[in-house]
Amino acid sequence: MYGVCIRPHHSRFLILAIAILACLLSSCARTVIHIDNDIELPKTQRMHPHTHYADVLAALGPPAKLTALPAGFAFLYEHSAVIQHGFNWFLIYPVVGLRLTKGKRVVDTYAVVFDAHGFVVGDGRTTGAVPLNFEVAISGMTSSKQLRELTAPAPVHRWGLSMVKPLPKTLNRGSDIDAGQHGLEQLSTPKGVGQRTLERVYGPSRRSR
Amino acid sequence: MVKPHLHVIWWLFATVCLMPGCAQISRTSGVENTWRDPQVGFHNGVTTQDEVLDQLGPPSQIIALPDRTVFYYLFEKTNGKLLFLILYNQATTSITYDRAIFFFNLDHILEHYALSRIDQ
Numbered sequence: 001m002y003g004v005c006i007r008p009h010h011s012r013f014l015i016l017a018i019a020i021l022a023c024l025l026s027s028c029a030r031t032v033i034h035i036d037n038d039i040e041l042p043k044t045q046r047m048h049p050h051t052h053y054a055d056v057l058a059a060l061g062p063p064a065k066l067t068a069l070p071a072g073f074a075f076l077y078e079h080s081a082v083i084q085h086g087f088n089w090f091l092i093y094p095v096v097g098l099r100l101t102k103g104k105r106v107v108d109t110y111a112v113v114f115d116a117h118g119f120v121v122g123d124g125r126t127t128g129a130v131p132l133n134f135e136v137a138i139s140g141m142t143s144s145k146q147l148r149e150l151t152a153p154a155p156v157h158r159w160g161l162s163m164v165k166p167l168p169k170t171l172n173r174g175s176d177i178d179a180g181q182h183g184l185e186q187l188s189t190p191k192g193v194g195q196r197t198l199e200r201v202y203g204p205s206r207r208s209r
Numbered sequence: 210m211v212k213p214h215l216h217v218i219w220w221l222f223a224t225v226c227l228m229p230g231c232a233q234i235s236r237t238s239g240v241e242n243t244w245r246d247p248q249v250g251f252h253n254g255v256t257t258q259d260e261v262l263d264q265l266g267p268p269s270q271i272i273a274l275p276d277r278t279v280f281y282y283l284f285e286k287t288n289g290k291l292l293f294l295i296l297y298n299q300a301t302t303s304i305t306y307d308r309a310i311f312f313f314n315l316d317h318i319l320e321h322y323a324l325s326r327i328d329q
Contacts, residue, residue, distance in 0.1 A: 014218060026296075027295060027296050027297060027298060028296070028297050028298070029297075029298040029299070029300070030297075030298070030299045030300070031299075031300045031301075031302075032299075032300070032301045032302070033301075033302045033303075033304070034302070034303045034304065035304045036304065036305070036306055037305060037306070037325065037326060040326070053312075053321070054320075054321040057310070057321055057322075057323035058323065061308070061323050061324065061325050061326060062281070062308035062309065062310035062323045062324070062325055063310070064306070066272060066279065066281070066310075067272070068272060068273060068274045068275065071275070072274075072275065073274045073275070073277075116275045116276065118277075151287070151302065151304060153238050153285060154238075154239070154283060154285055154306070156239070156269045156270045156281065156283045157238055157239055157269060157283065157285070159269065159270040180270055180272035180279075180281075181272065181273065
């Protein structure tokens with residue numbers, strides 16, 4: 001016969017060890033998110049004025065976003081990498097505990113503006129790391145709002161729905177930033193500023209939507 | 210009486226402590242990237258809007274530029290790998306976009322087009 005026999009003092013120790021493990025467990029977490037492809041242009045290089053948009057397309061490919069302008073159009077290329085570190089100390093794994101999270105976002109953004117004939121009139125690039133979040137939460141598994149926004153499906157997929165949004169947004173369709181007609185917006189731009197200000201819903205009516 | 214197999218208990222205990230879990234996620238959205246089909250072809254100055262629509266279907270977005278019309282096709286893919294070791298967790302996610310963009314002149318003829326890099 002083969003089996004496992006646990007002596008009483010072993011059993012007590014095991015139960016105690018598991019109880020400590022379950023109640024006071026701490027863990028680390030690392031989250032890495034890559035969003036979109038690298039921009040195919042060396043960071044020190046810029047597009048020369050009067051470069052045709054076809055050459056820009058050949059060099060960089062399709063832009064992440066584009067918009068019509070009163071006297072031309074513009075391309076926006078974006079690449080982001082999010083790196084987030086977290087530390088969790090659980091009272092009851094993994095339901096209740098203390099959660100510390102700190103993240104940063106490495107951004108590479110390049111915008112090119114063309115005239116009505118399709119020639120470059122200006123460009124600008126931003127690269128670097130910016131703080132993303134610092135959160136202290138006493139709860140279970142939570143998800144950062146910034147991360148949810150960064151990883152949300154591209155607004156281009158919702159373009160066909162732009163006319164059937166709830167009222168505040170539909171009323172603001174003349175300035176709808178996702179329509180490709182009224183300007184560009186970088187990823188993670190706050191929603192309550194600029195052209196989107198009128199799309200915000202405040203007060204109790206928000207719950208009914 | 211059988212001898213206690215303490216090493217079995219410790220092995221079980223260590224397994225619980227270090228029990229690895231992993232997950233892989235994959236999500237796609239947008240239009241199907243049929244522009245990668247070798248049978249699909251476009252020619253600047255020749256291909257018409259109708260031919261592009263016929264080959265690729267409705268675009269994700271149509272944008273009216275001064276003197277131009279743009280068809281914008283977007284296929285989005287999210288891949289994620291998650292590792293749960295209880296004491297250490299790691300998640301790596303990659304969101305890639307396969308795009309095709311077509312610029313047409315006022316005569317509905319293709320001026321220029323571009324596709325995303327294929328190595329993504």
